[in-house]
Amino acid sequence: MRLRRLQLGLWVAAIAAMIIFAGTKWATQGEGVAETSPAFTPVFTLADEEGRIRTSAEFRGKFLLVFFGFTNCPDVCPTTLSDVAQVMDDLGADAEKVQPLFVSIDPERDRRLGLAAYTAAFHPAILGLAGTEAETQAAANSFKIFYGRENDAAAPDGYSMAHSPGLFLIGPDGEWLRQFTYGTPAADILSDLQSRF
Amino acid sequence: MKHFLLAAALILSAPAVMACETVTIGDLTIEHAWSKATIGAGRPGVFYVEITNAGSVDDALIGIATPAAGMPMLHETVVQDGIASMPHAMSIPVPAGQNVQLSPGGYHGMLMGLTTALKEGDSFPVTLSFEKAGEVTVNVDVLSLRAEGPDCADAGQ
Ligand SMILES: [Cu+2]
Numbered sequence: 001m002r003l004r005r006l007q008l009g010l011w012v013a014a015i016a017a018m019i020i021f022a023g024t025k026w027a028t029q030g031e032g033v034a035e036t037s038p039a040f041t042p043v044f045t046l047a048d049e050e051g052r053i054r055t056s057a058e059f060r061g062k063f064l065l066v067f068f069g070f071t072n073c074p075d076v077c078p079t080t081l082s083d084v085a086q087v088m089d090d091l092g093a094d095a096e097k098v099q100p101l102f103v104s105i106d107p108e109r110d111r112r113l114g115l116a117a118y119t120a121a122f123h124p125a126i127l128g129l130a131g132t133e134a135e136t137q138a139a140a141n142s143f144k145i146f147y148g149r150e151n152d153a154a155a156p157d158g159y160s161m162a163h164s165p166g167l168f169l170i171g172p173d174g175e176w177l178r179q180f181t182y183g184t185p186a187a188d189i190l191s192d193l194q195s196r197f
Numbered sequence: 198m199k200h201f202l203l204a205a206a207l208i209l210s211a212p213a214v215m216a217c218e219t220v221t222i223g224d225l226t227i228e229h230a231w232s233k234a235t236i237g238a239g240r241p242g243v244f245y246v247e248i249t250n251a252g253s254v255d256d257a258l259i260g261i262a263t264p265a266a267g268m269p270m271l272h273e274t275v276v277q278d279g280i281a282s283m284p285h286a287m288s289i290p291v292p293a294g295q296n297v298q299l300s301p302g303g304y305h306g307m308l309m310g311l312t313t314a315l316k317e318g319d320s321f322p323v324t325l326s327f328e329k330a331g332e333v334t335v336n337v338d339v340l341s342l343r344a345e346g347p348d349c350a351d352a353g354q
Contacts, residue, residue: 074233076274079301152285160282
C-alpha cells in the first residue's frame with residue numbers, strides 16, 4: 001500500500017515535471033527571437049518571379065511579412081501562406097501598407113516549377129523571390145534563420161528541405177520587429193499589424 | 198489506362214462532392230478525409246484524415262495507396278529547435294480508445310507523383326492499411342489550397 005502511494009507520488013511528480021518542461025518550452029517558442037534579440041536590419045537581394053532583382057531597400061516604408069519556404073512543401077508552407085492571404089484580405093485598405101514576401105529556399109526547383117503561379121494561388125499580393133544559392137544563403141543569414149537540404153531517396157528529386165517555419169515582420173524602416181511562430185492564427189497577426197499602423 | 202481509371206474515379210465520385218464520407222473497419226472509424234488543391238501535378242499533394250479506435254486493441258496506420266499518386270507516403274512534420282522538416286513516418290499509432298488526426302503541421306499523407314492536378318471540388322479514393330484491421334478505402338474531398346481543416350458540419354476541430 002505504501003509502495004503504491006510512493007509510486008503514485010512519483011507519477012504525480014513526473015507528470016508535473018513534464019507539464020513544467022512543456023510549459024517553458026512552449027513559452028520560449030512563443031516568445032521567439034523577437035523580444036530578446038537586439039534590433040537588427042535584415043537585408044536581401046533576390047530575383048522575383050520575372051527575374052528582376054529586388055532588394056530589401058526598395059521596400060522601405062512598408063511592413064514586410066517574410067516567409068522562407070519551398071513550393072514542394074504541401075503541409076507547413078500552405079498553412080502559413082493561407083494565414084498571410086487571410087491577413088491581407090482582412091487588412092482592407094491597410095493592405096497597401098504591408099508587402100508579403102515568400103522567399104524560396106529551394107530556388108532552382110521552384111523557378112522550374114513556377115513560383116508566380118504558386119504565390120498567386122494564395123494571394124495576388126504575395127511576391128515570390130528566388131535568388132541564387134549564394135543570395136538565398138545570404139538572405140537567410142541576414143534574417144538569422146536556418147534552412148538545409150536533406151537527402152531523402154523517397155522524396156521528389158531525392159531531397160527535401162528543412163527550414164525555419166516562422167513568419168517574420170520587418171518594419172517600414174527595415175528593422176526586424178518580431179517573428180510569428182508556426183501556427184499563429186491569422187487574427188493574431190492581423191491585430192498585431194493593426195496595432196502598429 | 199491509369200489516367201482513364203483515375204478520370205473515371207473522379208467522375209464517378211463527382212456527385213458526392215463534400216461528402217465527408219465516414220467508413221468503418223472493425224473498431225476503427227475513418228472520417229473527415231480531405232486534401233488541398235494543387236497547382237499543376239508537378240508538386241506533391243497532401244492527405245489528411247481522422248481515425249478513431251473504439252476498440253480495446255492498439256492499431257497503427259502503416260501505409261496509404263491511391264490511384265491519384267504514384268508514390269503516396271506517410272510523413273510527419275516535426276518542428277524541432279525551430280526547424281521544420283517532414284520525415285517519413287513508418288507507422289502512425291492508433292491506440293485503443295483514442296482519436297488520431299492527420300492534420301496540418303503534424304502527420305500527413307504526402308502524395309508524390311500526382312497523376313493529375315487536384316482541383317477543388319474533386320474527390321479521389323485513398324486506401325488506408327492498418328496493421329491489425331487491414332485495408333479500408335475512403336473518398337477524399339479536395340478543398341481550396343487555403344483550406345485549413347475539413348469542410349464537414351460535424352468536424353470536431
Ligand atoms: Cu510531407
